[in-house]
Amino acid sequence: MTTAPAHLSKAEIDACQRALPRAFSRPPVERVRMAVGWAAFAGLIAFCLWRMDFAPQRLWQGFGKLGWLLQLMWPPWHGGWPGEFSYAMLQTLAMAFLGTMLAGLAAVPLGFLGARNVVPEKFFHFGLRRLFDGIRGIDALIWALMFVNVVGLGPFAGVMAIAISDSGTLAKLFAEAIENVERRQIDGVWASGANRLQVMRFGILPQVLPVTLSHALYYFESNTRSATILGVVGAGGIGLQLADRIRVNNWDEVGFLLIMILVAVTIIDLISKIIRLRLIHAGEAPPEAPAAAH
Amino acid sequence: MTTVSGNPIGAAVAADDAITAFERRRRELNRTKRVQAVAFGGLFLAAVVGALWLSEVSVAKFVEGFPGLVAYIHGTLPEIRTEHFVADVAEWYWGIGRWLSLLLDTVLMAFMGTLFGTAGAFLMCFPASRNLTPHGGVYVICRRLLDIARTVPELVFALIFVYAFGLGPLPGVLAIGVHSMGALGKLFSEVNENIAPGPADGVRAAGGNWFQLVRFAVVPQVLPNFASYTLLRFEINVRASSVLGFIGAGGIGQELYTVIRQFIYVDISALVALLILTVALIDITCEQLRRRLIGAQGLT
Numbered sequence: 001m002t003t004a005p006a007h008l009s010k011a012e013i014d015a016c017q018r019a020l021p022r023a024f025s026r027p028p029v030e031r032v033r034m035a036v037g038w039a040a041f042a043g044l045i046a047f048c049l050w051r052m053d054f055a056p057q058r059l060w061q062g063f064g065k066l067g068w069l070l071q072l073m074w075p076p077w078h079g080g081w082p083g084e085f086s087y088a089m090l091q092t093l094a095m096a097f098l099g100t101m102l103a104g105l106a107a108v109p110l111g112f113l114g115a116r117n118v119v120p121e122k123f124f125h126f127g128l129r130r131l132f133d134g135i136r137g138i139d140a141l142i143w144a145l146m147f148v149n150v151v152g153l154g155p156f157a158g159v160m161a162i163a164i165s166d167s168g169t170l171a172k173l174f175a176e177a178i179e180n181v182e183r184r185q186i187d188g189v190w191a192s193g194a195n196r197l198q199v200m201r202f203g204i205l206p207q208v209l210p211v212t213l214s215h216a217l218y219y220f221e222s223n224t225r226s227a228t229i230l231g232v233v234g235a236g237g238i239g240l241q242l243a244d245r246i247r248v249n250n251w252d253e254v255g256f257l258l259i260m261i262l263v264a265v266t267i268i269d270l271i272s273k274i275i276r277l278r279l280i281h282a283g284e285a286p287p288e289a290p291a292a293a294h
Numbered sequence: 295m296t297t298v299s300g301n302p303i304g305a306a307v308a309a310d311d312a313i314t315a316f317e318r319r320r321r322e323l324n325r326t327k328r329v330q331a332v333a334f335g336g337l338f339l340a341a342v343v344g345a346l347w348l349s350e351v352s353v354a355k356f357v358e359g360f361p362g363l364v365a366y367i368h369g370t371l372p373e374i375r376t377e378h379f380v381a382d383v384a385e386w387y388w389g390i391g392r393w394l395s396l397l398l399d400t401v402l403m404a405f406m407g408t409l410f411g412t413a414g415a416f417l418m419c420f421p422a423s424r425n426l427t428p429h430g431g432v433y434v435i436c437r438r439l440l441d442i443a444r445t446v447p448e449l450v451f452a453l454i455f456v457y458a459f460g461l462g463p464l465p466g467v468l469a470i471g472v473h474s475m476g477a478l479g480k481l482f483s484e485v486n487e488n489i490a491p492g493p494a495d496g497v498r499a500a501g502g503n504w505f506q507l508v509r510f511a512v513v514p515q516v517l518p519n520f521a522s523y524t525l526l527r528f529e530i531n532v533r534a535s536s537v538l539g540f541i542g543a544g545g546i547g548q549e550l551y552t553v554i555r556q557f558i559y560v561d562i563s564a565l566v567a568l569l570i571l572t573v574a575l576i577d578i579t580c581e582q583l584r585r586r587l588i589g590a591q592g593l594t
Contacts, residue, residue, distance in 0.1 A: 062464075141540060150366045228447060
């Protein structure tokens with residue numbers, strides 16, 4: 001393809017190039033800007049590598065050790081504690097379930113309060129939304145660490161941590177769902193002489209419930225994952241066992257626990273996906289999953 | 295209906311039949327719905343009771359725990375008087391220099407982790423897309439690897455990596471990278487599976503090989519979506535990297551762990567406020583970048 005097609009002369013190509021310069025090459029200013037941008041990006045990466053001590057020797061040794069650990073993990077063994085491990089796994093699921101449920105319950109009133117079309121008070125709306133964002137900005141593990149101080153070691157701290165950190169997220173999603181409801185249903189309920197509470201119950205709630213339930217289920221999935229690690233700070237569940245086994249170098253048991261986590265999370269994902277599909281089938285709302293979750 | 299219309303009595307009987315059939319069907323549907331509701335409600339209730347028992351929660355604990363938390367949060371708040379406002383804030387943030395340095399570590403960990411994760415996801419997502427995979431076996435292997443990386447939380451990876459690589463941000467970066475690779479790889483391959491088939495057919499028809507197909511037909515279509523997902527992942531990773539210090543993987547988490555564990559109340563609120571501010575700033579910046587990306591896509 002080195003020669004021009006027969007029906008295009010050199011002059012015609014030149015004319016095209018003059019008429020549409022950007023189709024053939026970028027202007028020099030833009031090229032310089034891009035080069036500077038890429039150089040800055042490379043510089044930032046180099047700075048990070050230096051600051052974080054990414055020495056080749058350290059990496060080499062680390063990966064060698066990692067391979068050795070993987071060898072130690074195989075074959076995985078339950079170490080004579082299958083009952084204990086299963087109980088811890090169930091406790092993790094229970095923490096995720098209760099935490100998500102409590103967060104969902106709290107999110108209903110909070111979501112109504114935070115929706116612009118329910119409480120049309122500008123400053124209140126702004127303040128409450130920023131509060132939701134603030135709660136959301138703190139990871140569940142930080143909440144768990146604080147709750148361990150307040151209510152002591154054990155799964156209760158984990159339940160509360162998940163409930164608090166997710167109530168911000170779910171309330172935000174719920175408020176956004178309420179702000180996007182169909183206006184005509186609300187007008188219809190108003191027109192039939194309903195009061196404010198009845199408008200919320202019959203005009204808004206039926207529209208947002210399927211979406212919100214599907215969000216809550218999605219967060220249950222993601223919380224199952226977060227609940228597996230809350231035990232690291234003493235908030236119960238499988239994470240406690242995992243951190244313990246790593247501390248005492250029982251890598252075959254670590255391998256077993258990892259496989260347990262994989263299996264449990266996969267099963268929960270499957271169940272939740274089935275229920276979510278059914279929910280969305282029932283309500284006509286689109287199945288938009290919040291991509292911001294894990 | 296021609297035979298029935300000639301006979302009014304027959305028509306009435308037929309209508310009656312239709313109504314009874316309708317009523318019977320309605321009763322049946324109502325009954326199944328009720329049975330389903332009771333079964334589902336019972337299952338849910340059983341799950342709640344089981345979960346309450348397993349996680350050792352009781353109403354008494356709740357009544358105790360919630361005011362405890364309020365008191366705890368109240369206890370962390372600093373004393374700030376309007377007459378020496380600046381001095382009080384300065385005292386509250388006495389360690390600001392060191393904290394900012396740790397916070398920089400946290401953000402850089404999230405950045406590097408996202409970078410590695412995106413690179414890994416980019417390499418894995420084409421063989422992990424059903425429509426682009428060179429071979430069925432490769433597809434299954436890539437998908438399972440991504441599933442494993444996505445399902446294991448980054449903190450678990452970090453626990454293992456800290457053991458292998460030693461303390462510091464390096465194991466944190468690798469942990470975030472592996473987990474992000476799984477999460478992004480799944481999203482990327484779903485984007486790949488939804489491309490318009492036209493350009494791919496064109497490259498195939500022109501005799502392009504697999505790499506040329508990916509480079510010239512797929513990548514131009516999916517890049518804006520990939521970038522948007524990557525930015526979203528960066529926001530998530532900043533939150534995640536803030537706690538990796540709990541287990542020795544660097545960043546602000548280690549300081550936070552110390553002050554919470556040792557009940558240095560005022561520092562807790564200072565650090566948490568700093569963290570919320572940073573996360574909010576990064577969220578707003580990423581949101582703006584994402585909007586520009588989507589805008590640029592919409593204009594062309």
